[in-house]
Amino acid sequence: MLDKVANLLLNPQFVNFANNTKYTVTTESFFKATGRPAAIMMDKKVDLDTRKYAATKEGLYQTLCVLIYLTMIPLVFQKYGFKFAQKILKGDKDFPAFKDANEFLNYARLSKMDKEHRQNHKLLSKISDSLKANDDDKLTLKEHLLNDDKPPVFPLPKGVIELSNLVGTVIGLAWIASELSNHILHPLMYALGFKSKPAVQQKDNAKTVEKMGNSEKLDMKV
Amino acid sequence: MTTPFQKNFKKLCMYLGKNNKALYGALTIALSKGILRPTFTMMDKKQDKDSRIYTAFREGLTGGVAFVSYLATDAVVEKLASKLAKKTNHLNELPKMKSTLSLITVSLTALFIIPAICNAATKPLLDVFTGKNKxxxxxxxxxxxxxxxxxxxxxxxxxxxxxxxxxxxxxxxxxxxxxx
Structure with missing residues (x-):
């Protein structure tokens, strides 16, 4: 039984899936976007309108979060955060002259692989041939990747990426997604039929008042 | 390195690069979402106040519960994966086992445990905070x-x-x- 569980957990396709950040974030967000609104709708301690509002808001927010995470964070925060750091730390011995954030991320990914696996990997072509850790180093970083069992690691650019991700998470997920969801939420609720439009509500109210007026007139007649 | 800003920037990035704990990310996300999401919800004047208060309170609570659940899940995965790897003689593949097990537990936590805790706790706690249960x-x-x-x-x-x-x-x- 335990062997079956272990085999399932070590299934190569499953391992690849679990090690891909995009897939894991999308999976978790999908569960959040479905599980949380469903749970809110099951919370019978609050009225239906409140539940509909909270559930729609949660589903919308999680959807926006995954879209922002997959697009805005790598394309904006990582890219420009890395460029900003290149300007601030220009010439620093701990910060090699990577072309951009992608080149560093590709290098970091390759450096974690086994030597055999790394030597024929397609990402190797994305590392520039002349890139060196510093001027004193005789070998280029590509040569290190091809020859060394443990190629050099660079905590400073890695920290820049981490900081960019953290800033991106706060600005993108906590701020922009919240602001956007406030703007989209009510039109979405109207479209889903969770809420009637103010004009419709006024008409409904007018009809109710009219009906009440008629019944009062009938009462008076009686 | 000339200005104090450059020195501090390098220090911070070096620290994050060397001590890359997922905990920092989780803590930052929980804290920022826990503060900003309820704030934005309370600013949504198109909805009635009671709905906003419930939603904002639930969002804040979800952030807190998610953070604690994340820590608990991380600890459980660590122990469970180690035991399983020992018993099935897959110690060499422990990191792989951890990553797949982590994905399963985090997904299950997000789908069932966090919503269930929030369902049970939101209204009673909200009543305590708003004084409605007196x-x-x-x-x-x-x-x-x-x-x-x-x-x-x-x-x-x-x-x-x-x-x-x-x-x-x-x-x-x-x-x-x-x-x-």
């Missing part, structure tokens, strides 16, 4: 008026006699009202 108990031995306007009093052994009938026909001055 029961207005009548003072011992005093007469009180029921919603229908009937007055219940104690007359020795005859408890809770409904004096509605008497009140209808006699006012406080003892004068008879009505024709009966």
């Amino acid at each position: 029961k207005q108990l009548p003072k011992a031995g005093s007469a009180y008026v029921t919603p229908q306007g009937a007055k219940n009093v104690n007359f020795g052994n005859y408890k809770n006699i409904n004096v509605y009938h008497f009140n209808n026909f006699y006012n406080n001055s003892g004068m008879k009202i009505g024709g009966v």
Whole structure:
């Protein structure tokens, strides 16, 4: 039984899936976007309108979060955060002259692989041939990747990426997604039929008042 | 390195690069979402106040519960994966096992555990914070008026006699009202 569980957990396709950040974030967000609104709708301690509002808001927010995470964070925060750091730390011995954030991320990914696996990997072509850790180093970083069992690691650019991700998470997920969801939420609720439009509500109210007026007139007649 | 900003920036990035714990990310996300999401919800003036308060409170609570659940899940995965790897002789593949097990547990936590805890705790906690659960108990031995306007009093052994009938026909001055 335990062997079956272990085999399932070590299934190569499953391992690849679990090690891909995009897939894991999308999976978790999908569960959040479905599980949380469903749970809110099951919370019978609050009225239906409140539940509909909270559930729609949660589903919308999680959807926006995954879209922002997959697009805005790598394309904006990582890219420009890395460029900003290149300007601030220009010439620093701990910060090699990577072309951009992608080149560093590709290098970091390759450096974690086994030597055999790394030597024929397609990402190797994305590392520039002349890139060196510093001027004193005789070998280029590509040569290190091809020859060394443990190629050099660079905590400073890695920290820049981490900081960019953290800033991106706060600005993108906590701020922009919240602001956007406030703007989209009510039109979405109207479209889903969770809420009637103010004009419709006024008409409904007018009809109710009219009906009440008629019944009062009938009462008076009686 | 010339300015203090450059020095501090390098120091911070070096620290994050060397001590890359997922905990920092989780803590930052929980804290920022826990503060900003409820704030933005309360700013949504198109919705009635009670709905906003419930939603904002639930969002804040979800952030807190998610953070604690994340820590708990991380610890459980660490132990469970190690035990499983030992028993099945897959110690070399422990990191792979951890990553797949982590994905399963985090997904299950997000789908079932966090929503269930929030469902159980949101309304009771919200009532405590807003003071809605304070029961207005009548003072011992005093007469009180029921919603229908009937007055219940104690007359020795005859408890809770409904004096509605008497009140209808006699006012406080003892004068008879009505024709009966």
